[in-house]
Amino acid sequence: CSPARIRTTDPVVNSHLLCQLSYRGKLSSESRRKLHYQRANVKRIASFLLLLTESMLLYTMAIRYDAMQVAKSGGTGWLMIKVILCGSKGRMGRVLTTAIEPLQDMLVVAGIDRDTETVGYPVFGNLADCDVPADVLIDFSHAAMLPRYLPEAARRGLPVVIATTGLSPEDMAFVSEAATKIPIFNSANMSIGINLLQTLVKDATKALGERYDVEIVEKHHKLKKDAPSGTALMLADSINEVRINKLRYVAGREGRDSLRADDELGIHAVRGGTLVGEHDVYFTGLDELVQIGHKAYSRQVFASGAIAAARYLLRRKPGKYSMQDVLNEASAITTVYTYPGEAVVTLDEFPNSMEAIAELYGRFASADVFIDMISHSGSPGEPLSLSFTVNSRDVGRTRELLSELSRTYPTPKSSIVDNTTKITVEGPGMEFQSGVAWRLFACMARLGVHVYAVTTSEIKISYIVANDEVDTAVEGIRAEFG
Secondary structure, eight states: OOGGGGOOSOHHHHHHHHHHHHHTTOSOHHHHHHHHHHHHHHHHHHHHHHHHHHHHHHHHHHHHHHHHHHHHHTOOOSOOEEEEEETTTSHHHHHHHHHHTTOSSEEEEEEEOSSOOOSSSOEESSGGGOOOOOSEEEEOSOGGGHHHHHHHHHHHTOOEEEOOOOOOHHHHHHHHHHTTTSEEEEOSOOOHHHHHHHHHHHHHHHHHTTSSEEEEEEEEOTTOOOSSOHHHHHHHHHHHHTOSSOOEEEEOOOSSOOOOOTTEEEEEEEEOTTOOEEEEEEEEETTEEEEEEEEESSTHHHHHHHHHHHHHHTTOOSEEEOHHHHHHHHTSSOEEEEEEEEEEEEEEEEOOOHHHHHHHHHHHHHTTOOEEEEEEEOOTTSOEEEEEEEEGGGHHHHHHHHHHHHHHOOOOEEEEEEEEEEEEEEOTTGGGSSOHHHHHHHHHHHHTOOOOEEEEOSSEEEEEEEGGGHHHHHHHHHHHHO
């Protein structure tokens, strides 16, 4: 076949095929010249890609080196979160150090531990001796280390993530006092899955009521000192939080007279081997068992949770925070729905009486015109401003109904905006945090999206936009809320 018929879109394959023909004397001098030019281009591209790869590697190394130097000098430089790690020589300290190492926005700049030997960063016996500037302290040590860093952290205004279990009531009072000066993140378990389990356990308790007996079984490695685990107690507290009749905690059972009382919540600890952590909550009723559980396969889940907590804490004012706050923020908006074919009806100067309002909606109900997103505003004794939505197919009938109504109430001024879409956003975390509506409408303002009507509830916001702005609005929501 001729060279023209064997050309491909791949320059390397193309060059190889032409080369084979050249060796067999099938190409003209002009074709050989083009072949030489093409092979030279392939070499140039390969050299460029190699250079680009090496440059990116050197650039990444430079970022890490520069960030470390900036962190040591106390400057701002790159947007790097500088971490002091308490318990840096322990199991979780080593896991967290390894987890942070590849991150581009976080760097361990110092450690606090009984063993002060340097491990890639300086290690001090307590925070007062540490002269390295930092943005946040993460504690994965032991409750006994609390006095070694918390008072100094409060004095410096340094946010603290406490991932240590086994805190006594006195320790918690100490933490609460410090939280009046600095933001403190405290959770008995840093796993996001465990904290989701906490929510599920609450929901199950509400749904099942108080007819079911509740027991908790937790399993950990043989070197764990405290029992029951802090996570098991956290789950038990979550159950009692939503019960009317509180349960008393019973740690294990033994003896010949250990009949279970109705007000008990049994908590059982298993210790052995290298178990990372397992927690199961049992709701036992008549002839059935509901079991909800979580199993951690490595300590990496706790490190990931601590990193998320540190990032979250930097944006907070003094106070106590938990992983539930992180989950709530992440779930502020989780779902977006669009309902095209809507029209917005507005009535100004409408009589401020329930009789008039009832007659208005009664006319629409009798005509089988479905209305939604109802909103009223107005001071007592003053005319109202009303708005609601109808389906676009009912716009004609809506105009007729409003015309009929004007014979009884001639003062209202009406308008209808058609060719609109209702956008509804939902999220279980919406009811637990402020500012969600502000973020949503600030986003719409930046995008230049006009909002014609709004209604809200604890976990839902619905608003109306023009049909041709729906895609812009939805993409904006995805970008703002992840």
